[in-house]
Amino acid sequence: MRRPFQILVICLAKYVECFQNVTVNLGYSQYRGQELSNGIVQWLGIRYAAPPVGSLRFAAPQDPERKEGVQTAFQHGCLCIPTDQYPIPAGTSEDCLFLDVYAPIRARNASKLPVFVFIQGGGFNADSNANFNGTGLIQASKTGIVVVNFNYRVGPFGFLSGSEVLKGGSVNNGLKDQLKVLQWVQTHISKFGGDPKHVVIGGDSAGAASITLLLSAYGGEDLGLFHAAAAESQSFATMLTINESQFAYNNLVIRTGCASEDDTLSCLRNLDTATLQRQNIGTPLPDAQKPPLYFYAPTIDGELILDYTYRLFSQGQFIKVPVIFGDVTNEGTTFVPKSISSVGEADTFIQSQFPAIQLDQLARINRLYLNQNQTMSFPDAGLYWRPTSNAYGELRYNCPGIAMSTAFSNAGMKSWNYHYAVQDPSSEASGEGVYHVVELNAIWGPQYVTGTPPPSYFTSNAPIIPIMQAYWTSFIKSFDPNPHRYPDSPEWKTWSGDGDSFRRLFIRTGDTKMETVPLNQRARCDYLISIGIALQQ
Incomplete structure (x- = not known):
């Protein structure tokens, strides 16, 4: 039977060991x-x-x-x-x-x-x-x-x-x-x-x-x-x-x-x-x-x-x-002023971000994104808010991601791309949709980020969190998102290989799968990437 003094010594030794474990000399x-x-x-x-x-x-x-x-x-x-x-x-x-x-x-x-x-x-x-x-x-x-x-x-x-x-x-x-x-x-x-x-x-x-x-x-x-x-x-x-x-x-x-x-x-x-x-x-x-x-x-x-x-x-x-690049569905919605209600206001916004843009380039962007058939109605928003958001989102985020994945694939490096499409009911109703960097909540866990996560990440979208975290931690541990992926989640195939290209992981609660970039998005990105240097990107 240990005496009180022996117990005290053991406790002090454990305390010192713990203190040493958490004290780092830099x-x-x-x-x-x-x-x-x-x-x-x-x-x-x-x-x-x-x-x-x-x-x-x-x-x-x-x-x-x-x-x-x-x-x-x-x-x-x-x-x-x-x-x-x-x-x-x-x-x-x-x-x-x-x-x-x-x-x-x-x-x-x-x-x-x-x-x-x-x-x-x-x-x-x-x-x-x-x-x-x-x-x-x-x-x-x-x-x-x-x-x-x-x-x-x-x-x-x-x-x-x-x-x-x-x-x-x-x-x-x-x-x-x-x-x-x-x-x-x-x-x-x-x-x-x-x-x-x-x-x-x-x-x-x-x-x-x-x-x-x-x-x-x-x-x-x-x-x-x-x-x-x-x-x-x-x-x-x-x-x-x-x-x-x-x-x-x-x-x-x-x-x-x-x-x-x-x-x-x-x-x-x-x-x-x-x-x-x-x-x-x-x-x-x-x-x-x-x-x-x-x-x-x-x-x-x-x-x-x-x-x-x-x-x-x-x-x-x-x-x-090895690299991962990717984007969300609605990259531009949190940046573009909701009040935008005309092509002129849309073009002024875009030109203010990219002042080197030329009139013929703006005209092409207008034809791709801002025609009358693409206007959309959302609460407290101008009709051209979402079309302008689509243009800005692809110009600054989505299309550069495609270009980066392609550059690494062409260089013979493993390159993965994702399309994050997890929908939150309140964000969909407001028109913000799957907004810029919302996937941070799934990667880190909504309780571990600063700011206010969408409520659904604690309820209906909670199942996407272990899937995203497993892909990310697998990549951190092995430079590949697949070896330690979540059970029954799909294999995340590389951007280009086996004769197949432009393939990315579509991420949505209950419907995560591989997809190919739609041809119409590829066509838009082909043009935006082609003018990227002229736009000083």
Whole structure:
């Protein structure tokens, strides 16, 4: 029979062992995570780079400073400051370069679990999918993966460009933040039980656009930072060169009162955050009539981004790894103003997003999408809202996904494509349909995302969640969505093979199956892809 002293020693030993298991020494700092009752350990708010403030505003990310002692990693770090929101929203800050790690409790340095690094969306102007909880994915993987989420700089803090920024700072810093995270993963993820030689990047919307940019970064030079990629609703927006972006820098200098200074970049850096944020607004792009949905964006800088995405992939200048690309049925409905009630309003919206578009190209798009037979009536919406949404959705999301899958297939790489068509009754009634990145709820689990999931994901559409999670975690674990797919779910065949092409997975509750892209959509995408470079995509 054990004596009380022996029991105390055993209990203390177990406490120390548990404390050691959840405390990770990163060299520059030690972080103590939090063990949850579900068998997951989470480390929240780990600093992966120095605060990008003061002289580091508009600079490439730098290594974090050394900090003594053990830091508690129990709370998410601040999000990065978004565009077009003043005063500065609560919970956001310039000091925002933090990441979260989720891992099984028994993971050790030698575990070498596959790693999933998620890049959130937000149009490069907000961190819109922050603080997703990796618990659902880890449980779906049978505690076989490690999950990493992070913030990156957006708006002018991450994507201000111009000759002064190039000379005195750095451009495309939001993308460089992402690369900094991937480098951090290579150095440190083994301490959480992850395998730096088995890293899958995933992302939605601007996060999926980031995936295409990382795949083609430095002309497709493989730095060994990741080994497969899964992109949800890859976004192909207008991209400008540094010279073409100069207007945005000049306008910001003028609005902030820095135009009279000899060193305008130093003036911008010396502004307090609130003063700069007051002028952090979107304005029309050159030759456009109205501001675009997302004003700041990655810039063609001749180094990290050599050219338009379409051109780089058509030339084979991308990293060859297994990939997933895909989209939802109604990509454009949450972006296009519901009030659009004429062809003129529709064309103005499209031209404001893609100001390089020519009149003959607009005319062709009008014939494809905006004729009178395609108008639709929905509550509180103009007749041309849904036709314009269809045009914008395919132009920016659906057709680029088809192009990406084709590029990888042509390069001899395994490439999978999906069409997410899970219908929610309330969303169908409103006309939003299967809207942009709604599949995040199925991949992560509706209880593990931020925001409000459609109610049906807790009821009638709940059965789609284990199916999606199994495909995703199978891809994370094996670079293939099939080996660990959900029982009785269909084999997800590659985009092209055995003489069959343009085949993708149609995903709907109770009706998931392979389908071939309809000929009429293929024809529309053939045209939109053909003008992609002219539209600066």
